[in-house]
Amino acid sequence: MMASSHLLAHHFWLSHANGFKPPKLSKNGPCYFHPKTAFRGSPSSHRIKASGPTSGRRQMEIVYDPDERVNKLADEVDKNAGLSRLSLFSPCKVNVFLRITGKREDGFHELASLFHVISLGDTIKFSLSPTKTRDRLSTNVPGVPLDDKNLIIKALNLYRKKTGTDNFFWIHLDKKVPTGAGLGGGSSNAATALWAANQFSGCVATEKELQEWSGEIGSDVPFFFSNGAAYCTGRGEVVQDIPNPLPSDLPMVLIKPQEACSTAEVYKRLRLDQTSSVDPLTLLREVTQNGICQDVCINDLEPPAFEVLPSLKKLKKRVLAAGCGEYRAVFMSGSGSTIVGVGSPEPPSFIYDDDDYNDVFVSEACFLTRQESQWYTAPTSSTASFGTDLPSGAASVE
Template sequence: MASSHLLCNTFPFQTSCNLSSKSNTSSFKPRRSFSFCQKVQFRRTPVVKATRKQVELVYDPDEKLNKLADEVDKQAPLSRLTLFSPCKVNVFLRITSKREDGYHDLASLFHVISLGDVIKFSLSPSKSIDRLSTNVSGVPLTGDNLIIKALNLYRKKTGTDNHFWIHLDKKVPTGAGLGGGSSNAATALWAANQFSGCLATEKELQEWSSEIGSDIPFFFSHGAAYCTGRGEIVQDIPSPVPSGIPMVLMKPPQACSTAEVYKRFQLDKTSQADPLTLLEKISMNGISQDVCINDLEPPAFEVLPSLKRLKQRIAAAGRGQYDAVFMSGSGSTIVGIGSPDPPQFIYDDDEYQDVFVSEANFLAREANKWYQQPASTTCSSPPEFSRSAE
């Protein structure tokens, strides 16, 4: 290969600058010799032959949606929001009377707990439709879902036209008496209000929510409330129990239909305990078996006899382990207060291999903030879902 070399001469010099107050002259004195030599090589450039390349086009719908969401991000102050949607337990549940409209009046201590779903909201360019997705099957994704009902309700009340992409990461089983669907609706109302610059007060959101569900208003409390009426009359109270008390939730795969439970309910066979007295006892002495009364247990056990047997076995095996064992809401979750662990037979018996198990704690929220997701909540198995919307 041809090449040429360029040689440089050696120049001995040193540059220095000494400024004297007596003279404006500059002197340069050599100290060391420097040799500069540059070697330049010229090489032939290889010829590259053009070849035909195969181009593969891939359509990625998720990427397209993300790009659309990014476009919305640039135009709106808030375009995405991820919120925790916790469920609840009824520490006690008294049914006090039957109303003329066919509903029953109740008196209950509701308390939010640390088991919950995660809901991601993204502002949609659409002004006509919401799109809901979820990680499980069996959850309605259309207007029957309480999330969509809540968003429609907010738009109706405020005149706003925001629509959303929503992803529901479901952890709370349905048909469990834990109010998971009601919590989702309350969370959606809170989210819609944030996207609209908080046009409504929390009190207004709470009042509006009773139009689509009796348990929804409770979640606008700060975590603990004494609820009466159909459940929509919410008296926000300081938590009467320490947040650190552990509990375990155990739900068989079978769900209890609330309608069926109330159909079998007999008012004359309920407890006669005064609900305010129960609340006072819990505030003074904590949770014990004698205050955890649920008037819906007998009819629920008629609907699902295996649930009665499960509760009896848990209570017997958990003596000394649990402060109280009770059913939440209309079932079918059995709650053990005082330990995060289920009895050993839940793991050992084949009959209970499909039981949903989760540890939990009582949870509250700060004023003007939504519920914060705890660091971790352990579930032994994914929840099973029925077709009914909770």
């Protein structure tokens, strides 16, 4: 066997000389293995023969297949690893038009609105908690509730109730969307939390189930399980997808004063006999066929919101006057207090020059949709960069 051993070593050396190298294991997470792709383009197997000098002696052939061995190992690691961390984009929305068509017996109002996701959003990071007792939420913005008053915690509690799963999380909310803005930032956070919890649990619920459950958290939450653009009716929970009604490269600017509008106070001042008489389906048809313009951007909540916050009415008028020819439409989103100018990412110059607007929130954005079975992703183009950040700070609770 000495001759065979020498010959085996000789053939092994020749294989090295011809380009074959044994795999090197590299660190990847808690295990040490070579990534699957390391052998892409390399031979699928290497044959090494060894035999003695005497004719007729038995030959020994070794077949070494690094692809098969390493791929099996990687598959086993992937199967057992599970998801432990997840970072998701949580975008907000605008109401391109918002009609209030009546009041329901349960006290809610009937609405008909074209909702559209936009590129301004928060980032939420989820990590599995080693304990099975409670969620822990932290954020970069002071004043945001960190207990079960926060819609993220409500969403996680709801998911556990509906599915019987017992995952708890450490969550960090990097807040970019201002509160009290009519942009649905909290509703988006809730929808994102439901999506995340489902990913950690192996997607035991369908998207349709998540959408149905989310209506128990808030009227705007089901919308975020659409493709990003939807005609919403009822309280807002009846969601009909509208495929790409507006181009994603159409820029806009968001301008929000420090003062917020109380949604309850806005609806309290709403007078149904003073709302628009235009059929919302006519508005929807106009947007989908001809795009966005000032005439279709009707918001029945503007008059009561302007009563609650008179300075908001002044802001809209000034943006309209200063942006004549620059913006296709200027309107308030939701119940306020954000004014949206569609057509340019730049605010009017008075926002920078007038001391009355030193503390306003300003951000550029664009329309955004998502792919089926995927969550929203933050765009990387310049048209979706963010303007003024919210005040920095930190808070957490255990």
